[in-house]
Amino acid sequence: MIFMRITLLIGSLTGGGAERVVCHLANYLAKQQHIVEILTVSDKISYKPNDNVRLRNMYHESNSKLPKKIINIIRLYRFNKYLRKENVDLYVTFLPELTQLLMRQKVFFKAPVVISERSDPYQYWEKGRNQLCVFKKYFSRGDGYVFQTEEARLYYSTNGIDTRNSIVIPNAINPDFVKEPYIGKHEKEIVSVGRLNIPKNFPLLIRAFAKISEKHQDYILKIYGQGGLLESLKKLTRELGVEEKVEFPGYVNDIPKVLQKASLFVLSSHYEGMPNALAEAMSLGLPCISTDCPVGGPRFLINEEENGILVPVDDDDALADAIERVLNNEDLKEKLGKNARHISERLSSDKIYNMWEEFLVRTANNKNR
Numbered sequence: 616m617i618f619m620r621i622t623l624l625i626g627s628l629t630g631g632g633a634e635r636v637v638c639h640l641a642n643y644l645a646k647q648q649h650i651v652e653i654l655t656v657s658d659k660i661s662y663k664p665n666d667n668v669r670l671r672n673m674y675h676e677s678n679s680k681l682p683k684k685i686i687n688i689i690r691l692y693r694f695n696k697y698l699r700k701e702n703v704d705l706y707v708t709f710l711p712e713l714t715q716l717l718m719r720q721k722v723f724f725k726a727p728v729v730i731s732e733r734s735d736p737y738q739y740w741e742k743g744r745n746q747l748c749v750f751k752k753y754f755s756r757g758d759g760y761v762f763q764t765e766e767a768r769l770y771y772s773t774n775g776i777d778t779r780n781s782i783v784i785p786n787a788i789n790p791d792f793v794k795e796p797y798i799g800k801h802e803k804e805i806v807s808v809g810r811l812n813i814p815k816n817f818p819l820l821i822r823a824f825a826k827i828s829e830k831h832q833d834y835i836l837k838i839y840g841q842g843g844l845l846e847s848l849k850k851l852t853r854e855l856g857v858e859e860k861v862e863f864p865g866y867v868n869d870i871p872k873v874l875q876k877a878s879l880f881v882l883s884s885h886y887e888g889m890p891n892a893l894a895e896a897m898s899l900g901l902p903c904i905s906t907d908c909p910v911g912g913p914r915f916l917i918n919e920e921e922n923g924i925l926v927p928v929d930d931d932d933a934l935a936d937a938i939e940r941v942l943n944n945e946d947l948k949e950k951l952g953k954n955a956r957h958i959s960e961r962l963s964s965d966k967i968y969n970m971w972e973e974f975l976v977r978t979a980n981n982k983n984r
Contacts, residue, residue, distance in 0.1 A: 618647075618648050618649050618650070619649050619650070619704035619705055619975070619976065619979055620649070620650040620651075620652075620702060620703050620704045620705075621644055621649055621650070621651050621652070621703070621704065621705045621706075621707065621975065622651075622652045622653075622654050622701070622703045622705070622706050622707070623637050623640065623641055623651070623652070623653045623654070623706075623707045623709070624654050624655075624706060624707065624708045624709065624710075624713045624717060625637050625653065625654075625655055625708075625709045625710060625713065626655060626656045626657060626710050626712070626713065627655050627656065627657035627658075627659045627660065628653070628655060628659070628660040628661060628662045628663070628664075628670075629657075629659045629660065629661045629662075631810065632733070632786065632888070632889075632890070632891040632892075633709050633710070633731075633733040633888075634661070634662055635662055635789065635891065636709075636733075636786055636787075636891075637653060637662075637709055638653075638662040638663070638664050639787065639789070639964065639968065640968055640971055641653050641664045641665075641668045642664055642665045642667075642668060643964070643968035643971070643972070644968075644971075644972060644975075645664075645665060645667040645668045646667075647972060649972075650669075651667075651668050651669070652668070652669040652670070652671060652703075653668060653669070653670050653671070654671050654672070654673070654697065655670070655671070655672040655673070656672065656673050656674075656690060656713070657672060657674075657676060658672040658674070658675050658676060661866075673689075673690040673693045673694055674686055674689050674690045674693065691716075694716065694720070695720060695723065698717075698720050698723045698724045699723050699724070703724070703726045704726055704979055705726055705727055705728075705729065705975055705978065705979045706724075706726055706727070706728045706729070707728075707729045707731060707761075707975065708728065708729070708730055708731065709731050709733055710733070711739055714730055714753065714754065714757075715749065715753045718753040718754070718756045718757075719753065721756055726979075726982075727758035727759065727978055727979055727981075727982035728756070728757050728758050728759075729757065729758065729759040729760065729761060729974075729975060729978055730754060730757040730759070730760050730761070731760075731761040732760065732761070732762050732763065732767045732768075732771070732888070733763065733888045734886070734887070734888045734910075735767070735886040735887070735888065735909050735910045736750075736767055736770045736771065736910070737770055737886075737909060737910065738814075738885075738886050738909075740770075740774075747774070750774065751774060751775055751776070754771070754776055755775065755776050755777070757776075758780065758978055758981075758982055759780045759781065759782075759974065759975075759978035760776070760778055760780070760781035760782075761781070761782055761783075761784055761971070761974065762781060762782070762783045762784075763783065763784070763785055763786065763888045763889035763910075763912060764783060764785075764888070764889065764910045764911040764912055764915060765783055765911065766909060766910035766911040767888070767910045767911075768781055768783060770910070780978060780981065782970065782974045784967060784970050784971060784974070785889050785894075785912075785915060785916075785962055785967065786889045786891050786894060786962065786967070787962050787963065787964040787966070787967035787968060788894055788895060788898045788958065788959045788962045788963065788964065789891070789895055789964075790964055791871050792871050792895040792898045792899055792959070793898055793959045794871065794875065794899065796900050796956065797875040797876065797899070797900065799876065800876075801876055801877065801878045802876045802877055802878065803831075803833045803834045803835065803878060804834065804835055804836075804837055804876070804877040804878055804879075805824065805834055805835070805836045805837070805877070805878065805879045805880075805881060805938065806836075806837045806838075806839065806873075806874055806877040806879070806880050806881075806896075806901075807820055807836075807837075807838050807839070807880065807881050807882065807883065807892070808838075808839045808840055808870060808874070808892040808896075809838075809839075809840045809882075809884070809892055810840050810841065810842040811838070811840050811841060811842025811843065811844040811845050811848060811863075812842045812843065812844060813844070813885070814884055814885050814886055814887075815840075815842075815883065815884050815885075816883045816884050816885045816906070816928075816929065817838055817844070817848055817883060818848065818851055819883040819906075819929055819931055819934060820836070820838070820881055820883040820934070821836070821848065821851050821852060821855065821857070821861060822851075822855065822931040822935075823881075823883075823931045823932075823934035823935040823938060824836045824857060824860075824861065824935075824938070825855040825856070825857045826931065826932070826935035827935050827938055827939050827942070828857050828860055830939070831939075831942055834860070834878070834942070835860045835861070835862060836857070836860060836861045836862070837861075837862045837863075837864060837873075837877070838861070838862070838863055838864075839863075839864055839865070839866070839867055839870060839873070840863075840865070840866065841865055841866050845863060848863065849863065870895075871895070871899060874895075874896055874899055874901065875899045875900070875901070877901060878902075878942070878948070879901065879902055879903075879904065879938065879941055879942065879948075880892075880893070880896035880897075880901040880902070880903045880904070881903070881904045881905070881934070881938065882903070882904070882905040882906060882913065883905075883906055883934065884905075884906055884908050884928075885906075885908060885928060885929065886908045886909050886910065886928075887908050887909075887910075887912045887913065888910065888912055889912040889915065889916075890905070890912050890913060890916075893905055893912075893913060893916055893917075894916055894958055894962060896955075897916065897917075897922065897923065897955035897956070897958040898955070898956060898958050898959040898962075899956075900952045900953065900955060900956045901952055901955065902923070902941050902947075902948045902949075902951035902952045902955065903917070903922075903923040903924070903951065903955055904923065904924045904925075904926060904934065904937045904938060904941065905917060905923060905924075905925055905926070906925070906926055906927070906928045906929075906934070907925040907926065907927060907928065908928050913925060916958060918954075921950075921951075921954050922951060922954035922955040922957065922958070923951055923955060924937050924940075924941070924951070
């Protein structure tokens with residue numbers, strides 16, 4: 616094995632699926648004796664890597680009183696200085712904005728770049744002709760690509776990106792979610808987890824819950840997470856008459872502990888990459904319902920009626936019907952939860968991050984030949 620110096624680029628290490636993947640990947644690579652650094656734009660942090668991973672940010676903004684425009688100029692200067700002076704063997708980028716920034720500076724460094732697509736490229740790049748031109752210009756400069764689904768890879772290849780050196784790697788299950796089956800009494804709770812933003816489409820879940828609430832008056836809905844839509848979601852619960860039955864506990868550190876006691880997990884997103892929240896709920900043995908959203912992450916995880924249920928995107932009637940089916944059928948609930956646990960074997964950390972390491976080493980070796 617060739618040991619490399621690897622820099623992972625991401626906006627911050629605050630709570631989110633991509634941020635958690637970066638942290639766990641960095642820890643794994645460092646454990647394999649690679650020299651690993653995480654370079655972030657912001658110094659905000661929720662996930663802290665192990666001590667053998669170096670963490671550096673472009674600017675400590677927490678106590679800064681400088682205008683945002685000046686801070687961004689300082690960040691750009693420090694980023695360029697880093698690219699010129701640091702002896703890096705490989706860069707891995709995890710966000711579209713940082714990928715563009717890195718590719719614009721590619722004349723200043725020789726190390727190969729692996730671009731990791733974490734979401735639905737159709738949603739991000741189809742907002743206008745200029746966006747697509749930016750995508751083709753800068754993302755074509757990658758030396759390797761990591762996708763979460765085949766649908767995401769197809770978008771790149773159909774838009775002129777050479778994806779011959781690419782791989783599809785789903786997210787690994789966080790080891791914190793690999794537990795013995797919960798055998799206590801399950802709470803009468805329907806749960807979901809995610810940022811309170813538009814892509815997660817929590818209004819769909821609230822509307823569906825409101826449709827079944829009268830028949831299942833002993834159930835409550837809990838949505839864990841933070842975000843800018845909190846007040847509008849609360850307003851919707853009031854309008855639908857379920858304000859007393861819908862809770863927003865915010866960000867919770869020990870999410871496996873609170874989830875494993877629930878009766879049902881629901882993912883209601885408009886689109887996802889590979890949804891960590893869904894995979895982790897499945898690994899805990901929760902019966903799960905998800906929208907069959909692009910770019911195919913839930914469909915990769917769920918075998919219909921075997922370890923979960925898929926419903927059309929933005930169809931509150933279909934979601935309400937699926938919720939009611941599970942709540943009314945103990946045998947179905949037990950089957951879905953029992954089969955869902957096997958996802959932790961398919962997506963074990965060692966298996967997934969070993970795939971990452973092999974691909975990164977191979978890409979660096981190909982570039983240096």
